[in-house]
Amino acid sequence: MNNLQTVETQVSLEIYGLKNVTAHWNLSPEKLQQITVDKKMGKETKNGTLSINTGKFTGRSPQDRFIVKDDYTADKVWWGKTNKPVSTENFNKLKNEVTKYLSGKELYVRDGYVCAEPEFRTNIRTVTELPWSNLFVYNMFLRPSEKELENFSEDWLILCAPGYVCPDPAAYGIRQGNFSIINFTDKIALVGGSAYTGEMKKGIFSALNLILPVEKNVLPMHCSANVGKKGDTAIFFGLSGTGKTTLSADPDRKLIGDDEHGWTADNTIFNFEGGCYAKVIDLTEEKEPDIFRAIRPGALLENVVFNADGDPDYLDSSITQNTRVSYPIYHIDNIQETLYANNPKNIFFLTCDAFGVLPPVSKLTPGQAAYHFISGYTAKVAGTEAGITEPVPSFSACFGEPFMPLHPAKYGEMLSKKMQEAGVNVWLINTGWSAGPYGVGSRIKLKYTRAMITAILNGELDHVDYEQNPIFGLFMPKYCPGVPTEMLDPMNTWLQKGAYIGKAIQLAHSFHLNFEKFAHQATQQIIEGGPLIDEHHHLEEHI
C-alpha cells in the first residue's frame, strides 16, 4: 500500500495558486472511502464497495473539451469540431477562477504516473475537490512506491473542480459552465463543472496522444491488451461500449490493460494506466466473472441504483446507461505484472454494428485494416424508447477521435507501418447485432464473440476456408469452433436476403460518405479496402 500520511501542506500548494487549503496527500483508498461516506457523498454496497453519483454529468462532454492554442500546439493539432482551441489568455483567466474557487477548501492530492514502460513514465499530480475523485485517480493511474513518492515531482498537473461552474462562459471562450482543457505548454489539465471521473483519465490520454507520437515515436492507441501463455500479445481497438474492457478480461490470458496503450519503436505494447474502468450495465457474475469479482472494497462504483436489500441493481439504467466501476488492475487475477509486453500477433477492431449487417468475424487485408482504422465505425441503437429501432452509424477516426489531437492520417500511417513490420493479423469483430434466428434485434452473445476470439488466438482460423462478403469485401471464415456456422455469414441470419442487402448497402454508403474527407490522403490500396458496393451498383452479379 502507498504512503498513508496526511500532511498539511498549505505552503507547497501555493505554487499552483491554491491558498489556505487543507491538503490531504496520497490518502489510502480506505481513508478516502471513509471520508466520502462520512461526508455523505457516497455509500457502501453489501460487500463494502464505495458507490457514488457523479451528478449532472454521467459521461464525458466532448463538446466542452478544449486545447490551448499556442506556439506548441498551433501547427500540430488537427483543429476542428473535436479539437477546439482556447487562447492562453482565456485559459489563464479560467485557471485563476478555478484556483480561487479551490482556495480555502479541504483538497485531496494524489501523486501517480502514467505509462508503465519505464522509459515513458510521466508523473501526474492530481488535485481534486472531492475525495472520491481522488480514489478514482488512485485506481486508474499507476501507483508509485513510497520511495518514489518521497522525491516526486510532477510532469503534468490535473486540477479537478466539479463544483466550479463558469458563470460567464462566453467571456472565457468556452461553450458552457463545464469544461475540460488541456494546456501542453504549462502541462495542466483543467476540469471544471463536471464530476464525471472519465474526464481526468481521458484528458491525460489526449495529452499523451500528442506528446508520444510527436516527441517519442510511440503510437498511442485507444485499445485494450492482453497476452497469452506463449507471450502472444493481442490488442483490441474499439469505441466506447464495443467490448475492449469485457473481452480483454480473459482468465486464460494476462491482462495488460483495458483502454489506453502505447506501441513503441522497440516493439513493446505498454499500458498507460494502472486500472480499469468497466461498464456495469446488465453485469452478471455468470457472463463477466472477472469484472464482477473486481467490484470489492477499493473499487469505485458510479451511478448505479441500489435495490431494496442494499446491493447494486446492475439492470437499472435509470440514472444512466453508462454505469461504471473503476478498480486497480490487481483486482483482476490474471495480469501481466509489468503492464507491458511484446508486439501483438493479433489486432482486433471491435465494432458494435447495430444494423446487424457486418459479419461477426472477418479477416482484414492490409488495405482493409487501414481503411477500417481510419473509419472507426460503430453504431448505436437510436434510443431506448419503444418502437425506435433505427440505429445511428457513428464514425470516429482511429476508434478514438475525441481523444486524438493529431490528424487521423498520422496515427493511421504509424499503425500501418507497425502492422507491416510486425506481420500481425487484423480482424474485424462485430460485437453488435445479428439479425436472424440468433436473435432478431438482440446482440451477438458474448459467449460467441469470446469463442471467435479464442479460436483466432489459438490459430484455429488460420486454416479454414473464407468467403468474401459481396458488399463489404470482408473475408468471413466458413467455420469457427464454438460458433453456429450459419451465423458467420450475416446474410443467413436475415429472414430475407433482399432485406439484408438493402441494409448492408445503406451502411456501405455511409462508409463511403464518411471516407470522402480522408480519400485525398489515402493510397489506392486503402481506398480499395472499403466496402465494394454502394447504392449505385447492382448486386446480382455478385451473388
Ligand SMILES: Nc1ncnc2c1ncn2[C@@H]1O[C@H](COP(=O)(O)OP(=O)(O)O)[C@@H](O)[C@H]1O
Ligand atoms: N458480444 C459481445 N461482445 C462484447 N461485449 C458485449 C457483447 N454483448 C454484450 N456486451 C456488453 O457490451 C458492453 C461492452 O462494454 P465495454 O467492454 O466496457 O466496452 P469498452 O471498454 O470498449 O467501452 C459490456 O456491458 C458487455 O457486457
Ligand SMILES: C=C(OP(=O)(O)O)C(=O)O
Ligand atoms: C471511459 C471512457 O472510455 P470507454 O467507454 O472506451 O471505456 C469514456 O469514453 O469516457
Ligand SMILES: [Mn+2]
Ligand atoms: Mn472500457
